[in-house]
Amino acid sequence: MHARVGDSLVAESNKVDAPSRHGEIVEVRGEDGAPPYVVRWSDGHEGLVYPGSDAHVLPATT
Numbered sequence: 841m842h843a844r845v846g847d848s849l850v851a852e853s854n855k856v857d858a859p860s861r862h863g864e865i866v867e868v869r870g871e872d873g874a875p876p877y878v879v880r881w882s883d884g885h886e887g888l889v890y891p892g893s894d895a896h897v898l899p900a901t902t
Contacts, residue, residue: 841891842873846900849879854894863889865897 843849843865851861866886867878879889889895 841875841895841897843868843875843877843897844873844900848898848900849877849889849891849895850898851889851891851895 845865845868847865849863849865851863853860861881863879863881865877866880868874869876869878869888876888876890878886880886891897
C-alpha cells in the first residue's frame, strides 16, 4: 500500500450492511508512502492506522 498526505483511506466493514469508514491521511510515517498513517476519520477522530486487507487508498484529486 502506498499513500500521500491528502489521500483518502477507505476501510470496508466486515459486517453485512455496515458502512465503510472514510478518512483523510494527514501524516505518512512509513518510508516511501508505506503505513502506518495518521488518519482523520469523517467523524473527526484521528488515529494511527496500520491498514489491513479490507482497506484501500483513494488518491487525492487536485
